[in-house]
Each structure stands twice: as structure tokens, then as C-alpha cells.
Amino acid sequence: MRAEVRAVDGVPRLSEGDELGSYLPHDADVVAVASTAVSKVEGRVRPLDGFEPSERAESLAERNDADPRFTEAVLNESTELLIEEPFFLAVTRFGHVAPNAGIDRSNVEGDGNVVLLPEDPGESAGRIADTIGTPVVVTDTCGRAFRRGQTGVAVGWACIDAVRDWRGEEDLHGHELKATEEAVVDEIAGFANAAMGEGGGGTPAVAFYGVEAIVGSADDDTVFRREEDDIVRSALLDFKP
Amino acid sequence: MRAEVRAVDGVPRLSEGDELGSYLPHDADVVAVASTAVSKVEGRVRPLDGFEPSERAESLAERNDADPRFTEAVLNESTELLIEEPFFLAVTRFGHVAPNAGIDRSNVEGDGNVVLLPEDPGESAGRIADTIGTPVVVTDTCGRAFRRGQTGVAVGWACIDAVRDWRGEEDLHGHELKATEEAVVDEIAGFANAAMGEGGGGTPAVAFYGVEAIVGSADDDTVFRREEDDIVRSALLDFKP
Ligand SMILES: Nc1nc2c(ncn2[C@@H]2O[C@H](COP(=O)(O)OP(=O)(O)O)[C@@H](O)[C@H]2O)c(=O)[nH]1
Ligand SMILES: Nc1nc2c(ncn2[C@@H]2O[C@H](COP(=O)(O)OP(=O)(O)O)[C@@H](O)[C@H]2O)c(=O)[nH]1
Ligand SMILES: [Mn+2]
Ligand SMILES: [Mn+2]
Ligand SMILES: [Mn+2]
Ligand SMILES: [Mn+2]
Numbered sequence: 001m002r003a004e005v006r007a008v009d010g011v012p013r014l015s016e017g018d019e020l021g022s023y024l025p026h027d028a029d030v031v032a033v034a035s036t037a038v039s040k041v042e043g044r045v046r047p048l049d050g051f052e053p054s055e056r057a058e059s060l061a062e063r064n065d066a067d068p069r070f071t072e073a074v075l076n077e078s079t080e081l082l083i084e085e086p087f088f089l090a091v092t093r094f095g096h097v098a099p100n101a102g103i104d105r106s107n108v109e110g111d112g113n114v115v116l117l118p119e120d121p122g123e124s125a126g127r128i129a130d131t132i133g134t135p136v137v138v139t140d141t142c143g144r145a146f147r148r149g150q151t152g153v154a155v156g157w158a159c160i161d162a163v164r165d166w167r168g169e170e171d172l173h174g175h176e177l178k179a180t181e182e183a184v185v186d187e188i189a190g191f192a193n194a195a196m197g198e199g200g201g202g203t204p205a206v207a208f209y210g211v212e213a214i215v216g217s218a219d220d221d222t223v224f225r226r227e228e229d230d231i232v233r234s235a236l237l238d239f240k241p
Numbered sequence: 242m243r244a245e246v247r248a249v250d251g252v253p254r255l256s257e258g259d260e261l262g263s264y265l266p267h268d269a270d271v272v273a274v275a276s277t278a279v280s281k282v283e284g285r286v287r288p289l290d291g292f293e294p295s296e297r298a299e300s301l302a303e304r305n306d307a308d309p310r311f312t313e314a315v316l317n318e319s320t321e322l323l324i325e326e327p328f329f330l331a332v333t334r335f336g337h338v339a340p341n342a343g344i345d346r347s348n349v350e351g352d353g354n355v356v357l358l359p360e361d362p363g364e365s366a367g368r369i370a371d372t373i374g375t376p377v378v379v380t381d382t383c384g385r386a387f388r389r390g391q392t393g394v395a396v397g398w399a400c401i402d403a404v405r406d407w408r409g410e411e412d413l414h415g416h417e418l419k420a421t422e423e424a425v426v427d428e429i430a431g432f433a434n435a436a437m438g439e440g441g442g443g444t445p446a447v448a449f450y451g452v453e454a455i456v457g458s459a460d461d462d463t464v465f466r467r468e469e470d471d472i473v474r475s476a477l478l479d480f481k482p
Pocket of ligand 3: 035036102103104140141
């Protein structure tokens, strides 16, 4: 593989209703787009004051020294908290596990606003892919278990395999492979995240060229683990710190 | 950022004592190398028959329908098991959390052999970096919590920041950033892993050009979370399935 990876320049500050696709190239093999940018054009920037804290939010906020309105936003966006203290690890309505349900306070106008993740990032990816005619991965910067630091992960994707299936292929010595499932969309999202940066770079999209081989046949699969397959999730729900 | 990412061709089947650096470019900003390749030249390919199962290995193997010799290898390479069943999630001697302590049965000659991870992948990365004069990341394909599929992660690195520190920098709107730590070596390892593939591609190294900005000042940091900061680890150790 010989790939070229270019941060997309020339994207303005985005607001609700902007046509994101009009700033993106049409000739890449995959385009990664920051969820923050998608959320902005989809009207998912919200004033904190719009969240009326429930009793549960008040009590969680107190235990975590958090803003009760922010806590309410996290509860609103999630189906379940896997960790309630000392931070919120939430399962979002679309099945992604993320601290604070992926709600951000950076790269949004005003002190009193938050950016929610897109309501259905897979659908968002599909819409953008339709507009530009190439596969799309919607990314977010996200923490993880066991390892320090955050990395870019895929929260939505379209026209690309989420997971590359290596079953049946052979290794260097002609044996069948044991490692069978590679989460290609996360590997793309991670490097795209590094190219975007976290700050005022103003580059919410990254175009990948020369990566046809990893795009695959766009099966309808996912990187979100099913609840019943996830031991770590069971352990967390069982755990009383 | 405008990066070029090239899988390195022309690497032969590697054996103990081979000079890995002699096959790698000297002009990249970062070179990622598969741990399997590093392990081979460092003599970390071992016959399964060399592992004499302890009582604990026999009992764990039985519970998991695993090979007792393989189980013994996993115990040997690790300081602790975070999950004992239905698979082994181990903390390696150098602090990395991985299924089976990262021990592989693919891309190694013979049916009765396994590839252990390098004993100290950070030291390996340093040695290769010295030889080729560029930053190095040693990668492995690894599973994770909450998300399906495996991705490439960094198990060792040299002459590059493991984590990029965004503290003090500003976002698009002049506010200080909240997201502060980006695990850049994992984002590089992930995309490198996609470029290498898992099979018989024979490309155990990937060169990155145009990524000076993310290499950083090579502080002495790590992506391995400290035990006392890791709630998920505590929950797993507490959990009786
Ligand atoms: N041009 C432009 N860039 C933006 C906008 N919002 C965010 N970005 C950029 O997108 C990249 C990722 O931003 P970030 O807040 O980390 O997004 P997230 O990872 O999806 O949460 C950074 O380079 C930001 O500067 C916007 O409205 N316009
Ligand atoms: N040329 C060459 N390639 C190898 C060798 N061993 C593994 N590879 C390649 O390195 C890449 C990664 O292999 P893999 O077994 O997945 O390594 P891991 O991810 O570190 O466990 C694949 O393209 C393999 O074909 C070797 O001895 N020589
Ligand atoms: Mn975010
Ligand atoms: Mn980000
Ligand atoms: Mn491996
Ligand atoms: Mn691999």
C-alpha cells in the first residue's frame, strides 16, 4: 500500500444547515469527517441551559463535581451508564461507548454551549457519502480502557466495511489465519484524528487516497460490540467501587 | 497535514539475528514495525513443547478448552490475568494489556511454534531507531473493550511522543482545550496495521512521511495506563462471572 492522506483545507466555521459535502473532495477513496463538524451542520449544538436536571442528574453531578445540566445532557444522550463515578462512561443511543456520551465543550461557540454527537452518525455518514460519491467515516476523539490518552474512533461509516474479515486467508507460511476481524474504520479514524488535531486547526475532514484495498465490499457490519458479547461491560455493571 | 504512508517492500522471511534495520528506510518521519517481525529477529519464536504446563495452566486450559502449553506461555509472559474465562486477558511484563499476552500462532513457521511479543518492545524500538536514525513505533494487532474487531496498537516506541499533550492550546473559538492527551503512537500504529495486513502480505513495516507535526519532542511517556488509574481493570479483577 502507498497511501496519501490530506487534511482538507478551506472549511469555514460551520453552522446548522451548512452543506458539509460541498467542502469535501469527490475523488478520494475514503473521507473522514469529525463528528463535531457533522453535529454543527445537523443542529446538535445546544445551550447547557436547555437541559433541566432530573433528580438523578443532580445526584450524579454532586458525586462527580460536575455541572448538573451537563450531566442531564449525558443522561439524555445515553441508554446506560457503565461507570457513574469518578466519570461518566455511557452507552449512546446508537450503541457507542464513550465518556460523557461523546458530548464536547471544545470547538463550539460560546461558554454555555455543548456539542452532542450526531443522533445517528451512520445515517450522517450515508448522507455525506451520497453527496460526494465516496465512502465516509465519521470520527470522534475518544478515551479507552487500559491505555492512556484518547484516539480517533469511528462513530459512523458508509460505503466501507467497518470490519475487514480475514477468515479463510492464509498467512506467510500457508496456514489459515487466526486473527480474523480487523476494525478498519477505527484504524482510518485514528490516523484521521491525528491529521485533524484537537485544537483550532480548522481541519474537520481528511481525505485518504490509495487505500482501495481496505475499503472492502461495504457489508452492513459494525464496530459496536453486542452487549451479550462484552465481558468488560458486564464486569463494570457488576462493580461497586 | 499531507502525509504519505508506504508499506516497505523487499523484507525477506526473518529469522533470529537478522538485522531488521537494514531493510527499513532512513528518510521517513516515523517507521512502524510489526512486533512479529521484531520478535523473529530477537529470537522470540518458541516451540510450544518448550512450555511445561504448571498446575494453574492445566486448570485454566481446561476451563477454556485451550492448549495447556499455550496457556503456560501466556502465564509466563504476563504478571496478571484480568480475565481468566472465556479467554485470557493478560497484563504483559512490560505493562501492555492484551488477549493471550499478545502471543501469536500466525505468520510463524511450523505448527508447533508461537511468537511471543518482544521482551521489551520499547527497547527494541530504541535499537531500531538508533540503526535507521528515525523515530520507530513497534505495533501489534490487538482486541479491545466495547468495540468489535482488532486494531493496530503501539507496544513500543522511540524518539516520538507516545501521547501528544494539548494542554494550554486553544480551540477554534479561543477557549482552552479540555481534551488534553492524544495517544499519537496508537493512531500511527492503527493505520500502519491496516497498511501491513494480517496475512501473507510480507510487509512488516510502514514508513510515514509528512508527519513531523505529530512526532513531538519525544518525552519519556507511555500509553500504558497506571494500575491505580484504571477503573476497568479494578472492575475486572473484582468480577466473578
Ligand atoms: N473549519 C472548521 N473546522 C472545525 C470546525 N469545528 C471543528 N473543527 C476542526 O475539526 C477538527 C476536530 O475538532 P474536534 O473538536 O476535536 O472534533 P471531534 O474530534 O469530532 O470532537 C479540529 O481541527 C477543529 O479545529 C468548524 O466549524 N469549522
Ligand atoms: N517480509 C516478512 N513479512 C512478515 C514476516 N512476518 C510477518 N510479516 C508480515 O508482517 C505483517 C504483520 O504480520 P502479523 O503476523 O499480523 O504481525 P503482528 O500484527 O505484529 O502480530 C503481515 O504483512 C505479515 O505478512 C516476515 O518474517 N517477513
Ligand atoms: Mn468529540
Ligand atoms: Mn477531536
Ligand atoms: Mn500479533
Ligand atoms: Mn497483525
